[in-house]
Amino acid sequence: MALDDYVWAAGIATELVNTAAEVWRGDDQLPDLAALVAFTDLHGSRCGNDDVAGALSALARRCRTADLEAVHALRRTVRDLIDHPDRDHLVAGATALTSPARGATLIPDPADEHRTRWAAPLRDGATVADALSLICGIGILGAVHTLGEQRFRPCGAPTCKGVFIDTTRPGRRRYCMPGLCGNRINVANHRARQAVPRGGRSARWAP
Secondary structure, three states, X not given: OEOOOHHHHHHHXXXXXXXXXXXXXXXXXXXXXXXXXXXXXHHXXXXXXXXXXXXXXXXXXXXXXXHHHHHHHHHHHHHHHHHOOOHHHHHHHHHHHOOOEOOOEEEEEOOEEEEEEEEOOEOOOOOHHHHHHHHHHHHHHHHHHHOOHHHEEEOOOOOOOOEEEOOOOOOOOOOOOHHHHHHHHHHHHHHHHHHOOOOOOOOOOOO
C-alpha cells in the first residue's frame, strides 16, 4: 500500500461504509463472501497498481465467514470515524486501523523506474479485513493531513444516510454516490416542477 495513494484509499473507505444496510434501505451490499470478492475486484482495479489489486483480490478469495464478519466490524468502525470528524478522533482511529502494516519501506515507483515511493506492507498472515483496514486508515489519515477534517461529510440527499470523504480538488462534493443520489435529486426536482400548475412555484430539494 503506497502511502501517497490516499485518494484511492479514501474512496475505498467511502465505498465500504456505504455498503451497509442502513444506507441501502435494509439491503446489505456485502451479505456474503461472493459479494466481498466482487467488492475487492471492482475497487482494487481502480488503484492503478496491479500488485495491490491482485493481492487484495487474492486475500478476498481465501477468506471465510469470520473474515467477512471482521470486514463488517471494520465498516462500523470507519463509519464512526466519518460520522465524527473531530481531527484528534480521526487521527487516533485511523492510526489504529493501520496496525496490520509491517512498518514502512521504500518501493520502486511503477511510473518511474528511477524513483521510489513510501509504502506500508502487510504483516505475514494478513487477512482481507487487515488489508482493508490498512487501506481505510491510510485514506483517512491522508485526507485529514492534506485536505482537513471538513472533507468528512454526510450525504446531501435528504433520503440517504450515506457518508463520504470528499477528495475532489474543489471540495464541493455533496453526495456519497453522485451517480445515484445526485440523480435522485434531479428526478425529484423534475417531478416537482411538472406537478406545479403553470404560473405556480415548485419546491426543490436543495440540501
